[in-house]
Amino acid sequence: MIRLFGISIGLVFAVAVLWAFANGVVSVAPVVSQYGSFTEPTAETVFHRHPKELHLQSDGPLGTWDYAQLQRGYQVYKEVCSACHSMKFLAFRDLEQLGYSPAQVKAEAATWQVPGVNPDTGEADMRPGTPIDSFPSPYPNKIAAAAANNNAVPPDLSLITKARHGGASYVYSLLTGFQPQPAALLKEFPDAKTPPGLHYNPYFANLNLAMAPPLTAEGQVAYGPGNPKPTINQMATDVAAFLTWTAEPKLQKRHQTGWPVLGFLLLATILAYLAKQQIWAAIKPKKTAATGSSDA
Amino acid sequence: MSFPWAREYQPTNGLMKFLDEKLPLPRLVYGAIGAGYPVPRNLSYMWNFGVLAGFCLVLQIVTGVVLAMHYAPNALVAFGTTEHIMRDVNWGWLMRYAHANGASFFFIVVYLHIFRGFFYSSYKAPREMIWLLGVVIFLLMMATAFMGYVLPWGQMSFWGAKVITGLFSAIPVVGEPIQVWLLGGFAPDDAALNRFFSLHFLLPFVIAGVVILHIWALHIPGSSNPTGVEIKDESDTVPFHPYYTAKDGFGLGVFLIAYCVMVFFLPNYLGHPDNYIEANPLATPAHIVPEWYFWPFYAILRSFTVDFFFVPAKLMGVLAMFSAILMWFFLPWLDRSPVRSGHYRPLFRKFFWFGLIPTMAVLFYCGGAPAIEPYVMLSQLATAYYFLHFLVVLPLVSSFEKPEPLPFSITESVLGSDKPALSGE
Ligand code: HEM
Numbered sequence: 002m003i004r005l006f007g008i009s010i011g012l013v014f015a016v017a018v019l020w021a022f023a024n025g026v027v028s029v030a031p032v033v034s035q036y037g038s039f040t041e042p043t044a045e046t047v048f049h050r051h052p053k054e055l056h057l058q059s060d061g062p063l064g065t066w067d068y069a070q071l072q073r074g075y076q077v078y079k080e081v082c083s084a085c086h087s088m089k090f091l092a093f094r095d096l097e098q099l100g101y102s103p104a105q106v107k108a109e110a111a112t113w114q115v116p117g118v119n120p121d122t123g124e125a126d127m128r129p130g131t132p133i134d135s136f137p138s139p140y141p142n143k144i145a146a147a148a149a150n151n152n153a154v155p156p157d158l159s160l161i162t163k164a165r166h167g168g169a170s171y172v173y174s175l176l177t178g179f180q181p182q183p184a185a186l187l188k189e190f191p192d193a194k195t196p197p198g199l200h201y202n203p204y205f206a207n208l209n210l211a212m213a214p215p216l217t218a219e220g221q222v223a224y225g226p227g228n229p230k231p232t233i234n235q236m237a238t239d240v241a242a243f244l245t246w247t248a249e250p251k252l253q254k255r256h257q258t259g260w261p262v263l264g265f266l267l268l269a270t271i272l273a274y275l276a277k278q279q280i281w282a283a284i285k286p287k288k289t290a291a292t293g294s295s296d297a
Numbered sequence: 298m299s300f301p302w303a304r305e306y307q308p309t310n311g312l313m314k315f316l317d318e319k320l321p322l323p324r325l326v327y328g329a330i331g332a333g334y335p336v337p338r339n340l341s342y343m344w345n346f347g348v349l350a351g352f353c354l355v356l357q358i359v360t361g362v363v364l365a366m367h368y369a370p371n372a373l374v375a376f377g378t379t380e381h382i383m384r385d386v387n388w389g390w391l392m393r394y395a396h397a398n399g400a401s402f403f404f405i406v407v408y409l410h411i412f413r414g415f416f417y418s419s420y421k422a423p424r425e426m427i428w429l430l431g432v433v434i435f436l437l438m439m440a441t442a443f444m445g446y447v448l449p450w451g452q453m454s455f456w457g458a459k460v461i462t463g464l465f466s467a468i469p470v471v472g473e474p475i476q477v478w479l480l481g482g483f484a485p486d487d488a489a490l491n492r493f494f495s496l497h498f499l500l501p502f503v504i505a506g507v508v509i510l511h512i513w514a515l516h517i518p519g520s521s522n523p524t525g526v527e528i529k530d531e532s533d534t535v536p537f538h539p540y541y542t543a544k545d546g547f548g549l550g551v552f553l554i555a556y557c558v559m560v561f562f563l564p565n566y567l568g569h570p571d572n573y574i575e576a577n578p579l580a581t582p583a584h585i586v587p588e589w590y591f592w593p594f595y596a597i598l599r600s601f602t603v604d605f606f607f608v609p610a611k612l613m614g615v616l617a618m619f620s621a622i623l624m625w626f627f628l629p630w631l632d633r634s635p636v637r638s639g640h641y642r643p644l645f646r647k648f649f650w651f652g653l654i655p656t657m658a659v660l661f662y663c664g665g666a667p668a669i670e671p672y673v674m675l676s677q678l679a680t681a682y683y684f685l686h687f688l689v690v691l692p693l694v695s696s697f698e699k700p701e702p703l704p705f706s707i708t709e710s711v712l713g714s715d716k717p718a719l720s721g722e
Contacts, residue, residue: 003630004692010624011688014617015681017605022677024603029670039670062562090380156574160380163565164573206583248573251383251390258391259561266557270550277543284338284535 044193048186050203052167052174057242059252062260066246066253068100073224074243075099077236080222081215082158085150087138090159091247094132098250106132113137151198153211162241163248169241174204176237179214300335300519302531303328329516335534336541337522339711343417344520345548346410351508352549353403358501360396361445364389368448370494372487375450376575394564400442401567402556404590407435416639416649417525418632423518425629430511432625434504439591439622441500444493446588447485451572456585458485458493464598464618467611484578524710525637526703533707584667592664593657596676597621597683599668617680624687631688634695636703644698648690656682 029039036042058067075096078088093110097103110130115137117128130137138157140146146154162168182201187194195201199209216233224231245252306327308314317324327333367386369378382389411431414420420428443461447454462479466472481488519528528534535541559566567589571582587595601614608616639646656679663676704710 003627004633007624007627007631007688008692010620011684014620014684015689017608017613018600018617018677018680018684020605021600021602021610022674022681025670025674025677029674032670090377090384095384160573164570166570249383249390255390255394255561255564259557262557262561263554266550266554270547270554273543273547273550277547280539280543 044186044190045207047189048183048203048208049206050174050178052170052204053177055170055173055238055241057169057238057245059242059245062256064252064256066099067242069228070239070242071099071246072101073222073228073236074239074241074246076224077216077222077240078158078243081236082240083136084139085146085155085212085215086158088136088159088247089138089157090135092133092135093130095250099246103132110134116141151211155212158244158247160248162244168248169245171204172244173237173241175202175210176214176216176240177234178202178204300528300531300534302534303335304333304536306331306333329512330542331538332536334516334519334537335528335531336520336537337528337533337707338535338540339522339524339707340520340541340544341523342544342548343409343413343523345545346406346413347515348545349406349549349552350403350410352552353399353406354501354505354508356399357396357403358505360392360399361498361501363392364396365494365498368494370448370487370490372450372490372576375448375490379449391560394560397568398556398559398564400445401588401590402552402559403438404442406552407438408590411435415653417521417523418634418637418639419521420625420629421632421637422629424515424521426514427511428629429626430507430514432622434507434511435625436622437500437504437507441497441504442588442590444497444500446572447490447493448497449572450490450576452574452576452580452582453569453572453585453587455485455576455578456582457587458489460585461587462489464611464615467609467615469612485576521637522707523638523640524704524707525641526705526707526710529706529708586665589661589665592662593660594618594621594664596660596664597680599664599673600677600680602673602677617684621683624684628687628691632691632695634698634700636700641701641703642694642698643701644694645691648686648694652682652690653686656686 032041033039040046058065058070078086093106093113096106096109101109110132113130113134113136114127115130115134117126118124119126136159138146140149143154156164162172165171167174179200179202182195193208195209199211200213201208202210216236219230219232221233222231222236229235249255306317306321306324308317308323313323316322364382367378367382367389369375379393382393384390386392414428414431443457447458458480462476462485465475465479468475477483479489480486481492521527569586569588586592595618598614598618601610601617604610605613634642634645636642639649659675659679660683663672663679666672
């Protein structure tokens with residue numbers, strides 16, 4: 002009884018889904034015969050690029066921070082990106098982790114203006130930052146942010162490298178990927194012309210974004226003596242490294258905790274294996290075909 | 298427990314004698330996972346995953362309780378408190394990564410546990426009740442994991458909650474009211490977040506309760522084994538302790554190594570970047586995908602793209618997705634072959650390795666891919682086979698198949714003859 006019932010239910014689902022499949026074949030067949038692929042090509046599917054390769058010292062299981070680079074990246078963020086992007090999950094005091102002293106952090110925080118309250122009138126006001134304040138947004142609210150940026154709100158950058166496929170490589174590629182729209186694109190997809198106010202960048206999902214190229218000239222940020230030349234590439238790499246840190250300040254600690262933990266587990270597992278072998282030795286025969294044929 | 302040769306608990310000192318009289322907890326442990334529980338001597342590592350699943354459950358409860366001390370289920374601050382845990386709470390990053398990856402490893406382990414059951418037909422008599430309780434556990438696990446994923450209130454949390462509760466709106470007439478009732482509103486917000494948090498905290502303890510029943514039911518017939526031949530006498534068994542405590546201990550070590558590699562070096566590999574973007578009801582993500590362990594069932598849901606007679610496509614998909622799991626309840630009565638182990642079932646074995654396993658792989662892959670061709674068509678073929686496998690192939694194969702000869706006993710299968718182990722040859 003149950004089996005008859007089961008077989009009929011199974012057949013119903015199978016027929017229904019194969020019917021959907023048949024419909025799919027009918028609607029896909031013309032697309033395949035016209036374009037040789039399952040979906041109609043669009044400017045995005047043809048011209049979107051995967052992030053370029055970027056190697057940072059924090060990569061891989063042994064990755065550690067390059068503090069000098071993080072400090073340079075902070076400088077780029079402060080002098081360029083912070084004009085539009087907030088970083089709300091980081092407070093100025095977090096900069097101590099990059100090697101600044103508490104006094105330096107206090108002085109640094111004071112160079113920023115953060116939203117506050119006028120102590121005399123009680124009205125909203127700006128005041129100098131203190132170490133416990135977080136990196137502010139330059140805009141009073143989202144509407145103001147969108148109004149100033151072609152209707153796009155510049156995203157908070159604290160977590161940006163974790164919030165995009167490709168992470169730091171993506172940020173680096175985006176910053177160095179602005180270019181004129183290729184002629185081939187316009188020829189193939191005349192409707193896909195970059196709208197006024199947007200900027201062509203093949204690393205962005207839909208190819209056109211509202212951010213104007215923020216890094217445009219060598220030396221835009223003046224690095225102190227002893228640092229590499231601030232080329233566009235170097236600045237983009239440094240800020241990508243910095244944003245890797247902001248997304249996960251505990252990354253280095255995580256790596257450094259992981260190795261001893263793994264070492265201990267490896268040892269414990271070897272001991273557990275030897276203990277198991279010893280316990281089973283008394284009753285375990287030499288390998289015979291224990292369980293019949295296991296091949297299919 | 299139920300075997301006459303099972304060793305009896307002997308309290309050795311005054312305290313244990315006292316305890317044994319007043320509250321025989323040591324006796325219970327001795328009989329359940331100690332030397333008083335005889336277990337087939339030939340269990341493979343596929344029988345390790347039950348213990349590992351139990352370990353995962355404890356791990357999730359411990360890390361989860363700590364996370365709950367620092368988390369706040371309020372749409373305004375939920376995302377921020379999760380980041381607070383990652384940045385400011387001592388070892389908070391470890392707790393969160395351990396919990397998120399712990400969920401994934403729990404599912405890996407339970408999937409292996411379930412597929413062990415499929416291959417060795419562990420669901421067959423006399424173990425039906427173990428299996429039924431197992432399916433209940435699996436359903437509870439899915440509900441728990443789904444609600445847990447909503448808590449950090451990222452983009453995938455929000456949109457996942459919206460899509461999954463939206464499935465109920467496919468039910469005719471009462472669907473929409475049910476969705477509003479589940480969410481406490483028209484879209485996920487504070488009401489939904491609060492109740493999901495409450496239930497996400499509660500359900501693991503319900504699971505723990507059902508696990509106790511699961512193991513209780515297991516101890517009545519005892520574990521099956523790779524031959525599927527039942528225990529005949531004492532020489533077929535070894536006491537659980539020290540034999541399987543040692544073997545499971547080694548398995549636990551291997552498990553922990555794999556798990557810690559993920560937690561410490563690839564903690565976001567199994568997650569989705571969009572969940573590091575705070576929930577935004579006005580911005581729909583390009584591709585809404587659930588967590589990886591739901592992908593096969595998500596693929597089944599999305600396979601039903603056209604109406605079937607008077608049943609709308611969406612309703613058909615929802616029915617199929619739920620049936621895909623609920624039908625496991627009927628397996629013990631669908632598969633009537635007298636032989637349990639796939640090792641002795643030539644036809645069944647072919648359908649298992651060349652039918653079910655590739656089907657699951659395709660469903661898994663397509664469930665994580667965007668809902669475009671060719672993924673939809675591939676998942677449609679796989680969905681068709683999935684249902685045919687459990688509901689048509691399994692019942693029919695048992696009628697046509699000629700099983701291979703079984704060993705006379707477990708001991709014979711281990712030693713090649715039915716003599717007790719004397720020499721190691
Ligand atoms: C929290 C989740 C679970 C825990 C802690 C758990 C625990 C266990 C344990 C300790 C065993 C004995 C050891 C072993 O055979 O591996 C077992 C056996 C078993 N479990 Fe589970 N289990 C869980 C979920 C499930 C699920 C989801 C299913 C099926 C849908 C299932 C089906 C079975 C069956 C059929 C057996 C008997 C296997 C045999 O003896 O051949 N379990 N379980």
